[in-house]
Amino acid sequence: AKGFVANSFYSGLSATEFFFHTMGGREGLVDTAVKTADTGYMARRLSKGLEDLCVQYDNTVQDAGGGIVQFLYGDDGLDPAIMEGKAGVPLNFDRLFMKVKATCGAEEDEYLSPSDISNIVQSLLLKHNGTLDGICSESFRKSLSSFLGDQAKRLECLMKLIDGVEVENFENIKNVEGLTGISKNTEKIAQKVSGITEKQLEITSRLDIFCSSSASVQWVFLKTCLDRYVWKRIEPGTAIGAIGAQSIGEPGTQMTLKTFHFAGVASMNITQGVPRIKEIINGAKRISTPIITVELEHNSNVNAARIIKGRIQKTVLGQVAKSIKIVMTSRSASVKVTLDMKTIREAQLSLDANIVRELILETPKIKRKLQRINVLEDGKLEVFPGGDRNKLHFELHSLKNMLPAVVVKGIKTVERVVIAQKKLDDAENDQGGPKYNMFVEGTGLQAVMGTEGVDGRKTKSNHIIEVQETLGIEAARKCIIDEIKGTMESHGMSIDIRHMMLLADVMTSRGVVLGITRFGIQKMDKSVLMLASFEKTSDHLFNASVKGKDDKIEGVSECIIMGIPVAIGTGVLKIQQR
Numbered sequence: 001a002k003g004f005v006a007n008s009f010y011s012g013l014s015a016t017e018f019f020f021h022t023m024g025g026r027e028g029l030v031d032t033a034v035k036t037a038d039t040g041y042m043a044r045r046l047s048k049g050l051e052d053l054c055v056q057y058d059n060t061v062q063d064a065g066g067g068i069v070q071f072l073y074g075d076d077g078l079d080p081a082i083m084e085g086k087a088g089v090p091l092n093f094d095r096l097f098m099k100v101k102a103t104c105g106a107e108e109d110e111y112l113s114p115s116d117i118s119n120i121v122q123s124l125l126l127k128h129n130g131t132l133d134g135i136c137s138e139s140f141r142k143s144l145s146s147f148l149g150d151q152a153k154r155l156e157c158l159m160k161l162i163d164g165v166e167v168e169n170f171e172n173i174k175n176v177e178g179l180t181g182i183s184k185n186t187e188k189i190a191q192k193v194s195g196i197t198e199k200q201l202e203i204t205s206r207l208d209i210f211c212s213s214s215a216s217v218q219w220v221f222l223k224t225c226l227d228r229y230v231w232k233r234i235e236p237g238t239a240i241g242a243i244g245a246q247s248i249g250e251p252g253t254q255m256t257l258k259t260f261h262f263a264g265v266a267s268m269n270i271t272q273g274v275p276r277i278k279e280i281i282n283g284a285k286r287i288s289t290p291i292i293t294v295e296l297e298h299n300s301n302v303n304a305a306r307i308i309k310g311r312i313q314k315t316v317l318g319q320v321a322k323s324i325k326i327v328m329t330s331r332s333a334s335v336k337v338t339l340d341m342k343t344i345r346e347a348q349l350s351l352d353a354n355i356v357r358e359l360i361l362e363t364p365k366i367k368r369k370l371q372r373i374n375v376l377e378d379g380k381l382e383v384f385p386g387g388d389r390n391k392l393h394f395e396l397h398s399l400k401n402m403l404p405a406v407v408v409k410g411i412k413t414v415e416r417v418v419i420a421q422k423k424l425d426d427a428e429n430d431q432g433g434p435k436y437n438m439f440v441e442g443t444g445l446q447a448v449m450g451t452e453g454v455d456g457r458k459t460k461s462n463h464i465i466e467v468q469e470t471l472g473i474e475a476a477r478k479c480i481i482d483e484i485k486g487t488m489e490s491h492g493m494s495i496d497i498r499h500m501m502l503l504a505d506v507m508t509s510r511g512v513v514l515g516i517t518r519f520g521i522q523k524m525d526k527s528v529l530m531l532a533s534f535e536k537t538s539d540h541l542f543n544a545s546v547k548g549k550d551d552k553i554e555g556v557s558e559c560i561i562m563g564i565p566v567a568i569g570t571g572v573l574k575i576q577q578r
Helices: 015-050 093-103 114-130 138-163 184-194 221-231 240-252 273-282 302-312 341-346 353-362 392-405 445-449 464-471 473-490 497-508 518-523 528-534 537-547 556-562
Strands: 068-070 291-295 321-328 333-339 370-377 380-385 407-409 414-421 436-442
Touching: 015 240, 015 273, 015 497, 015 518, 015 528, 068 497, 093 138, 093 221, 114 138, 114 221, 138 221, 240 273, 240 497, 273 473, 291 445, 302 414, 302 436, 321 392, 333 353, 333 392, 353 370, 353 380, 353 407, 380 392, 445 464, 464 473, 473 497, 518 528, 528 537, 528 556
Parallel strands: none
Antiparallel strands: 291 436, 321 333, 333 380, 370 380, 414 436
């Protein structure tokens, strides 16, 4: 490989090694220099675009002018800084459950059955939701209920495992004597490991911790969960715009500039790293590697996938013709096209001479130069040029050059299609062999989704503007979040999803995708001083003076310029003197 040195430090470099070594070194240096400039500018643009955003006292996220960007920050109103684990979940239930079991002993209490557990959880959550501070998000409620449900199932499985007895229903285990197979001992072991009592779940109990403080401590699983959840909510006045911009901009400085190969797909290059993040944030109309990921309706059949590939991939006449020749006789001159029927059959393209004739006639550039097209026999066509006899020779040659480029099958904007075998979990793998999907290089999302045999609902594109034009602004927002997340994860960086949601909402809240560039920020109705402090200072100031614009001085930049306290954090509240 380039730049690889096989010799040791002792023996030194050979001539070729030295040559490649210097090339590799210089490439690294140039790369680093270019990258720092790019990421630095990107971070500045982000922080300028998001600086005004702040959580208000009604939990909405608003910009300086009072325009609502999100109704609830990050869909759950939690503070990303105090989440547990890399996934950004509010609580690590497993750890908390172990803690409660360890600190709040069961003593002689009855253990609960699965249905009892779910009843208690539902009633407590309903009660909690009625209070002012207790509005937890739907996802948290679901995850809490499902965690306790799993816990109950685990207890059931343990009992079966220890005694090797099939138990149909846990409810009847309570009267243990009635069951012949299960001993009292078994029940005890299983419940010690995985059971939970009512006291541990809900009712507060007193404990002296380490006997150092004689305070009564309430160790209770559900109550602890709900208390901690409420504590993790984001505080009104937090400058989440600035925090979000830094959280996305900072990892960018550690990313490499290189483009990586798409994993598992033959030679399909996909832009990654800093250039990709740059494309997303700029809201670029044209991106360097647009790829549509296609899910198939029948994804286990590779032949079906090949047929659909034929429907999507652009096939030109030059690929399916044996020969395209100029034929001159004493009476006439024409271009003769012979189709390669064997190739057409192998590629499963449903084509014949008549279809090709129609397609040639539909191509506007060629149609102007034609007199007529004759179909000679299966797979042969004769194309007669029209126009002036004097120019006949030129017309024939231009026809011969233009015919190979006529699209006979597929979508014009698609460059190529790759069929890939999906990487599956073991559970999915057992269910009947490998599954396939397709990667389409090029644009034309609507045409691809409308192709027969493609599951349009699961088909994705990485071209945000195209997604907006085809599926609307909500889909574009989701696309921005997924793309930033995917790019960051491929470099081994995990950013809290709430920051990416905020960025996506800022870019899409006006109904079109606005990039965070000087053009996009201008369309976001920012104030004159803010725009002047960003880029093109003189233009904005001249413009404002000509039009007599006024500036309310609400945002961060304007306040700093004028020396006024910023309306973020403690500055959200104004104190009035009587």
